[in-house]
Amino acid sequence: MQDLEQFRADTRSWLEENCPPTMRTPTKSDKDYCWGGRNYQFQSDEQRLWMERMGARGWTAPTWPKEYGGGGLTKEEARVLKQELKRIGARQALFSFGISMLGPALLKFGNEEQKKRHIPKIVKGETRWCQGYSEPNAGSDLAGLGTRAEDKGDHYVVNGQKIWASYADEADWIFCLVRTNTEGKKQAGISFVLFDMVSEGVTTRPIRLISGASPFCEIFFDNVKVPKTDLVGQENAGWTIAKYLLTHEREMISGFGAASMRELGDMAVEMLGLQDGKLADGVLRGDIARQDIDAAAFMFTLERTRDEAKAGVSLGAVSSMLKYYGTELNKRRHELILNIEGMNALAWDGEAYNNGALSRSWLRTKANSIEGGTSEIQLNIVAKHILGLPG
Amino acid sequence: MALVYTEEEQLLRDSAKEFLEERCSVSAFRALRDTGNIDGFDREVWSQMAELGWPGILVSEEHDGLEFGVVGAGVIFEEMGRTLACSPLLSTAITGAVLLMEGGNDAQKQTFLPAIAAGEKLTALAVDEGPRHAPRAVAMRAEPTNSGYSLSGSKQFVIDGRVADTLIVVARTSGEPGDDAGLTLFLVDADAEGVTVTPNQMIDFRSADNVNFANVQITADAVLGKFDQGAALLEIALNAANRMLAAELLGIAEEAFGRTVAYMKERKQFGVPIGSFQALQHRAAQVYTDIELTRSVVLKALQSEGPAVPMLTSLAKAKACATAQLATNESIQMHGGIGMTDEYEIGFFIKRARVAQHTYGDYTYHADRVARMKGY
Structure with missing residues (x-):
């Protein structure tokens, strides 16, 4: 306990000294998120400094081992760090699929050389990663993927197409599922490989979405040469890694619904006012209360499952439940914001409406229950793997 | 505090489960109902509960109670929900004991608390x-x-x-x-x-x-x-009672749902178990999720102390009401015709659930309380 309080005091003074003032203000839009990587255009020097300082300390990945550049913190220390960051309203220093998805899989399945080469650059924000999972004909049926990797001795030659890869056009490297065997069970012919996005034969094309943004891309592979040193785990054993990584992706996405956000009740009171001490619109009041109750129960479920899971143990099928509920909750929240704000929330442009931030965020949430496995797929997993239902 | 049960609470759960399954099973409940009992519970079972110390679960040791705490009491109520055990535990060991401990003067405490803890006074x-x-x-x-x-x-x-x-x-x-x-x-x-x-x-x-x-x-x-100025004292006791009811509703939902999933694996139509139909699988997975959420908020409420209690109590009771309602409704629907029969036990759960839901405030009462406390 004493040590933890000392850690808190040290952390507090380090943050006081190292977190630049503008990094203690709320982000205004997605543009303020720092993604790092070779080609990232920093919004400001302070944004760059904040990422570099946190990265150098390993605090962008607080619980990862120190030997690979991580923070080496215990779970308790990491919680203290989180609290102290929250206390000063610090922005997240680095948004990274390397941290939220690839890292945990690489720490578990990667060889020593791969960990030494890739993990420190992830922690420091030097390499930005994207995910090559879905294909035009392999969405919910992910294991049906067809991107081929042909064995050429010391390397593979990859041909095929990926889709829905977030920010692939800005990524430096890709973690990618490829088919190395077309015979037998489809899950047993998949391998997990890493390669540089500037490799010859890689092209990306952003896809414009209903929100007007283009966060997702198509990627085309035309005879891309991938050295075998970047095969993670054994050949044809990539499905296990893919699934492990998916549980982390689901945990990340399920967190969207639990992030500390503005109270819907406050928004509604500001918009509609009170009548006899209650929100003037009684129907909306009931809807908001239901959302608050479910959101609280969900937040405590995240807390409970974390407390139950021993350090390093994956949540497995429970992450499907969290992903399903967290994303549906987030969609409901954004529908309620539309109900509260009315036409304000349907504006597409204009300074007065923050350039349509509400409508665009609302549209973005529709993907929450599709990406990382649809809600229906998550319910299938719960039914089969937790409830043991047949078929 | 970690959102998990302690070893002591887990041991209490195991012994409560064992006792209730043996003495207060759902078939014992049917027998009680069918043999013209007029008290609404079995006095012999009550004296056995007293031997286990349950009536004094919240009573201080000074007054011969177990002083086991709210989480332990909640564990017993959850298990009682599973077997539909009838007892005067809520009225005596929770509301009665809490009111006397929080509001009683020395003489009142001396007169009532040891007798409550011994199961002698209701x-x-x-x-x-x-x-x-x-x-x-x-x-x-x-x-x-x-x-x-x-x-x-x-x-x-x-x-x-x-x-x-x-x-x-x-x-x-x-x-x-x-x-x-x-x-x-x-x-x-x-x-x-x-x-x-x-x-x-x-x-x-x-x-x-x-x-x-x-x-x-x-x-x-x-x-x-x-x-x-009795309102404040009353609220303390009602917060305790509602957390117990939330735990009981959780137990009811768990048991009704567990029986339903077992039935889905067993019951065949069109030559296959009905549990293989995706239409039912998805609904079952949704009930499961709601039960897991309820388990978390109920435990959080049981662990709460001080100013956090009123909000967490209402969050837990509201969520438990909604979940128990969903789980018991779905359990009848998924059982089909047999779920409507008195002969089958599944119908008992929906009946106890509704009374527990409406005791000391149903979903809307507590959702309204949440909204008030949050200022809208």
């Missing part, structure tokens, strides 16, 4: 005067007399009213119905002249009775807690 909280829980709406008056007070009025759906030795009556000593101030609690002997109990037969077979008070004379030392 209490009942007489608060509501209508079919919907509304503690502030109390209109019944206590008029001052030369030696104390005179009570007149009637209370409805008093849990365990017919078996209580002592009624804890909420009456108005000033103000108007709807006011927070002006409520006072009184300890009234159930045998006192002018007290009439009219039993109600509820769908869950338990006691929730109407009690009439006609010029019931009580002495000044019958006041429990602060005069005119």
